[in-house]
Amino acid sequence: MIETQGLRKSFQSRKRRRAESDTTVDAVRGIDLSVGAGEIFGFLGPNGAGKTTTLRMLATLIRPDGGEARIAGADLLADPAEVRRRIGYVAQGGGTTDNASAREELVLQARMYGIGKAQALQRASDALKSFDLTDYADRHCSTYSGGQRRRVDIALGVIHEPKVLFLDEPTVGLDPPSRSQVWEEIRRLRTEGMTVFVTTHYLDEADALCDRVAIIDHGGIVAEGTPESLKREIAGDVVLVGLPTGTSAAAAEALRGEPYLHRLELRSPTGAEGEDGLRLYVENGAAAIPQLLRTLEGADILPDTVQLQRPSLDDVFLARTGRSIAGSP
Numbered sequence: 001m002i003e004t005q006g007l008r009k010s011f012q013s014r015k016r017r018r019a020e021s022d023t024t025v026d027a028v029r030g031i032d033l034s035v036g037a038g039e040i041f042g043f044l045g046p047n048g049a050g051k052t053t054t055l056r057m058l059a060t061l062i063r064p065d066g067g068e069a070r071i072a073g074a075d076l077l078a079d080p081a082e083v084r085r086r087i088g089y090v091a092q093g094g095g096t097t098d099n100a101s102a103r104e105e106l107v108l109q110a111r112m113y114g115i116g117k118a119q120a121l122q123r124a125s126d127a128l129k130s131f132d133l134t135d136y137a138d139r140h141c142s143t144y145s146g147g148q149r150r151r152v153d154i155a156l157g158v159i160h161e162p163k164v165l166f167l168d169e170p171t172v173g174l175d176p177p178s179r180s181q182v183w184e185e186i187r188r189l190r191t192e193g194m195t196v197f198v199t200t201h202y203l204d205e206a207d208a209l210c211d212r213v214a215i216i217d218h219g220g221i222v223a224e225g226t227p228e229s230l231k232r233e234i235a236g237d238v239v240l241v242g243l244p245t246g247t248s249a250a251a252a253e254a255l256r257g258e259p260y261l262h263r264l265e266l267r268s269p270t271g272a273e274g275e276d277g278l279r280l281y282v283e284n285g286a287a288a289i290p291q292l293l294r295t296l297e298g299a300d301i302l303p304d305t306v307q308l309q310r311p312s313l314d315d316v317f318l319a320r321t322g323r324s325i326a327g328s329p
């Protein structure tokens with residue numbers, strides 16, 4: 001449903017002062033993607049990784065500098081108007097106006113896609129029902145909660161029944177219940193046969209919502225697969241050790257070479273700067289913990305905390321890039 005080869009885009013960032021020269025930002029550096037019909041496909045990466053730029057190219061809002069793409073059977077470069085008819089796009093900030101109601105917005109959006117008045121009214125009222133918005137349908141959008149407004153945004157994105165829906169960071173700023181409701185709406189669209197391409201920098205969102213995930217960093221894909229298959233790459237368990245300040249280098253030194261240890265990162269359990277800790281990738285966490293405690297005791301180091309975790313998508317990102325998504329700028 002979405003196929004891309006070598007898609008790329010650079011921006012010239014203008015000089016701030018005369019003495020400075022213009023610089024080129026390679027926002028997307030050749031991306032190959034293949035998204036099947038009816039999939040929820042996640043595009044996961046830290047801020048500035050190139051997610052929005054990729055999405056905006058696929059949604060025909062900016063022209064790629066190179067590469068090719070076909071979306072819902074139409075060619076992105078040769079026939080962007082046809083691509084536009086077959087897709088829906090919901091931008092990060094959404095598209096609702098304060099002083100219009102959800103019903104008015106939906107009817108207007110349907111009319112803009114050339115749908116007749118009677119049918120537009122019918123589609124609006126069907127959408128209000130399926131997105132659970134009927135109770136506030138005729139109030140101004142300015143009175144809606146963040147979650148209600150987000151549901152209106154998504155309803156606007158699918159009013160013309162597109163084959164593919166692009167969502168840019170759909171749950172930013174939402175509280176946990178609203179977030180779950182938005183996930184439910186996205187899953188419902190999948191059961192109706194829609195293909196959904198969603199960008200996110202939330203690890204749990206990619207993990208819980210998406211059938212497949214591509215992880216992007218510095219404009220390139222660093223890993224791709226189902227959340228489960230990506231996590232399986234990181235064999236074994238993760239043990240997070242919180243340590244007294246100033247002891248992590250000595251603790252790492254003491255543990256290096258232990259037979260049960262696959263890899264070791266100097267990183268506090270919360271990822272916060274200034275805190276000491278280790279992230280240990282081990283074969284079997286329950287067996288490794290007593291052994292590592294003995295080794296640390298032998299080096300006169302008493303950990304503050306020890307936690308056992310299953311690998312997360314952040315561990316996949318860490319393994320591929322040496323950095324954490326959660327700790328990236």
Ligand SMILES: Nc1ncnc2c1ncn2[C@@H]1O[C@H](COP(=O)(O)OP(=O)(O)OP(=O)(O)O)[C@@H](O)[C@H]1O
Nearest residue numbers: 011012013025027046047048049050051052053054
């Ligand atoms: N119009 C522009 N002019 C110059 N640089 C740009 C422009 N748009 C994006 N960039 C740069 O391209 C890179 C990728 O940006 P992009 O917005 O695609 O990232 P993102 O992964 O969507 O990040 P975020 O989650 O913060 O939105 C960044 O370095 C950004 O500063």
